[in-house]
Every structure is written in C-alpha cells, then in structure tokens.
Amino acid sequence: MITMASSSRSLLLLLLLASSAAFLAAGDKLTRIRVYMHETFAGPNATLLAVLHSPLGANETFARVVVLDDELRDGPDWGSSAPLGRFQGIIAGTALPGTPTAFQSTISLVFTAGEYDGSTLTMVGPVLGFAGAIERALVGGTGAFRLARGYCVMTAVDTTAQSVVYETDLFVLMHAA
Numbered sequence: 001m002i003t004m005a006s007s008s009r010s011l012l013l014l015l016l017l018a019s020s021a022a023f024l025a026a027g028d029k030l031t032r033i034r035v036y037m038h039e040t041f042a043g044p045n046a047t048l049l050a051v052l053h054s055p056l057g058a059n060e061t062f063a064r065v066v067v068l069d070d071e072l073r074d075g076p077d078w079g080s081s082a083p084l085g086r087f088q089g090i091i092a093g094t095a096l097p098g099t100p101t102a103f104q105s106t107i108s109l110v111f112t113a114g115e116y117d118g119s120t121l122t123m124v125g126p127v128l129g130f131a132g133a134i135e136r137a138l139v140g141g142t143g144a145f146r147l148a149r150g151y152c153v154m155t156a157v158d159t160t161a162q163s164v165v166y167e168t169d170l171f172v173l174m175h176a177a
Contacts, residue, residue, distance in 0.1 A: 027176025061093035119143030
C-alpha cells in the first residue's frame with residue numbers, strides 16, 4: 001500500500017532529478033583546472049600586505065584587512081613554471097577575540113596566459129585557519145567563465161619563512177554557450 005507521504009516524497013524526488021538532468025543536459029560541463037598560487041608574505045617583494053590592523057591590538061585578527069596580489073603559475077616551482085595570471089583580493093578578519101581564527105575573503109583569479117587568457121573567476125568564502133585544505137565557492141566569472149560556478153580547494157605544498165605555494169584545484173561548472 002502506498003501512503004500519501006511516500007507518494008509525495010517520490011514525486012518530489014522525481015521532479016528534483018528531472019530538473020537537475022534537464023539543467024545539466026543544457027550543456028553544462030564540469031572542468032577541473034589545477035594552478036599554483038605563489039604568495040610572498042615577507043620581504044621587499046611581498047604580495048600580501050595588511051592595510052588595516054585590528055583596533056584591538058597587534059596580535060588580534062578581528063577587523064584586520066589584508067590585500068593580496070599573488071602569482072598564478074602552472075607548477076609549484078617558480079623557476080620552472082610558466083605564469084598564468086594573478087590571484088588578487090581582499091581578506092578581512094572576522095573572528096572576535098577568544099574565538100577560533102577566521103577570515104572572510106573575496107578573490108579574483110585573473111588569467112593572463114594559457115587556455116583561459118582574458119578570463120576571470122570570482123571566489124568568495126571563509127578561511128577558517130590556514131592548516132589543511134582551504135575550500136571556497138566559485139560564484140561567477142568573465143570570458144570563458146561566464147555563468148560559471150563551483151568550488152576551489154587550496155592545499156599548501158611548499159612553505160618557507162617568507163612564502164607559501166598553494167596547489168589550487170578549481171572545480172568549475174561551465175555553461176555551454
């Protein structure tokens with residue numbers, strides 16, 4: 001015997017599957033792009049600078065604002081990898097004192113070479129500490145990435161006292177034109 005509740009759930013599931021299939025059948029394609037973000041946070045060639053320090057003190061992150069303009073390259077080794085563009089944005093401290101460190105970020109990946117030359121991707125989201133993988137949402141773009149959406153996973157692969165290199169995996173759902 002089929003109850004009204006199970007019948008309603010089945011119908012809802014069927015409608016969700018049909019609408020998802022129709023949406024993806026329109027030509028959307030999931031593309032994985034791997035780039036490497038090279039950041040220098042100390043020294044005369046720093047690509048990340050605090051432009052506003054926390055009013056709560058030097059060791060606090062709440063209300064600290066950082067601007068960055070890092071390199072995107074096709075490999076982790078700066079000397080043997082080709083430049084692909086810039087990783088530019090703003091990061092603001094959002095955690096009150098006494099709570100776990102957290103930041104909110106708005107980033108533009110600006111491609112100036114390679115397959116996506118002239119295109120951009122926009123990434124937003126929280127950064128909850130810097131240990132382990134950092135995941136953010138991709139919310140749109142220009143050029144090849146018009147109407148794009150997806151997510152980004154960044155993992156540190158090389159860290160020194162002055163710099164860090166992040167392997168940056170972009171999982172981009174791109175709309176077919």
